[in-house]
Amino acid sequence: MKKPRILIIILFIFTNVLYAEEFDLNVYASKFDSIPIGIIDFSSTGTRLKKDQPHEIIAQDLDFCGRFNVVTVSQYDSAVFADASAGIYVDGEYTVEGSETVINCYLRDVASQELIIGKKYKGEQNVVRAMMHRYCNELVEMLFGDRGIFESKILYVKSSNGKRDIAIMDFDGYNHRQITKNNVVNIFPAFVTKNSMIWTSYERGKPDLYIGSVADGSSKLFIYSKAVESSPAVSPVDGTVAYASSRNGNMDVYICNSDKTNVRQLTVHYGVDTSPAWSPNGYQIAFTSDRSGNPQIYVMDSDGANQHRVTFEHKYADSPSWSPKGDKIAYMAMGENGKFDIWTIAPDGTNPQKVTSISGHNEYPKWAPDGSLIAFVNATGSYSDLYVVKADGSRVRRVTKRGDVKMPDWSGF
């Protein structure tokens, strides 16, 4: 497969040094839960872009991540900005010359309209979205001092007409691309790095773990046996792979090194133990077990010690995902009416909170790399699509309208 064109960025920082000292972005950011920010339509010299206007992408990104209160206007409007308590805004201009686009983005102070910081991006027209995602990441870094999610990707199972293939999209639901094309069932994708993945495929007539390229789907067998090998999860610390295997007679949680050596069986219960999910520091693993009679979330140390049950609220709980900050485990649980919803719980089993309530089954939670959002799948009738929600249950956003999205995995930054 042809590699995507490399994004060319030229950074010009037009910081007005004296002024920058007066406007402290971090102080401004610390005053709000959602930071008010104005976005003004970008002007253009020469040809206008047919789609993906830079200001639209910026506004979508900042709104998506849940950390901003975005106000969009076609031109500077002090009254609208004042209404929204916006102290900063972005404007800019671009030029299109042949296939090349140059975009200037300016972050300004609403009160004085003075420039705080300016950045210039240059690249092919087909990377305008990528350039503006990069700009939004830089905005987040300026304001919060941490990284933005705007260049992250989501792997998922493309599920249509009973087929199951691994596919990938940008965090915001753009640029879908099917990766596997092997005419067998492919499920449980998980990122190893941003460019490689591990998943369960039935190429040998039964489920094994494969590792492959996100770019072209080229793959090799990783963990295999005559039994079921499923639900892989990669440690964010050292790449250790946790997975569920029934090689010793029934399904238990195992781990192995990233080079598939040193296989260790962590659970030895006669029940079904599956769905391992790493804590961010790699010390613990959340998993699902039906040892109590029905599936519930458990936590253990990464050597299998201290296995203990965490969820007691539900008849059925599965698909744990540990937050990047370590303070919460998201999971799917069945309510009295048989409907599944996303919940969070502290790893010590305290404070279970229902996160979703929209109609349909809400399943397969996965945290954004910065912990600000939880992605999940909403399944209604024959449609299943990706949504995101803040961990407190606010700001539910629909990400895809394809109807065929299952089992997402969110990449790192």
Added chain:
Amino acid sequence: MIVLSCSHSLQSKKQQSDFNLTKSKDKHTVVPENELFASVDTTDEAVFTEAQLIESLLQKANEVLKPVYFEYNSFQLDQDAVELLVKIAEFLKENPGIRVLVQGHCDERGSSEYNMGLGENRAKVVKEYLINCGINSIRVEITSYGKEKPVILNCNDQQCHSKNRRCEFVPLTR
């Protein structure tokens, strides 16, 4: 796991295999099982490949190798399942060259991860039952598709769901 003992002690009928991969002209030659399955890969490297049965056998296989159904969230064999498995065991005895893959499936409710385990448990009880009926374990492989390969998509009622909670039988190469 509760495994029922085989309901009928099957008569050891005269072997009448039409399935004769040895290409022997004498169809009724009885080949000892250890020779018949000598080439079966029992290691982790084994690949489950569907066998292409000869015409006459294919028809009989299609008649007998029907899905076994289960209750919701259960892997216990009910009376219907047992009756079907007895017939399948008889068929396997009559056709000693055949191996089968038992694929466990679930309905579309619940989580994909947990249903992989449930589907496998269904396949396991089926295999155990066939072994109790005297079928050599080398002839029965198992796997699970969880809820990833429903017969009917997007069920809304119990009857529809019940069609998806099943074990299917696929003839395997030796």
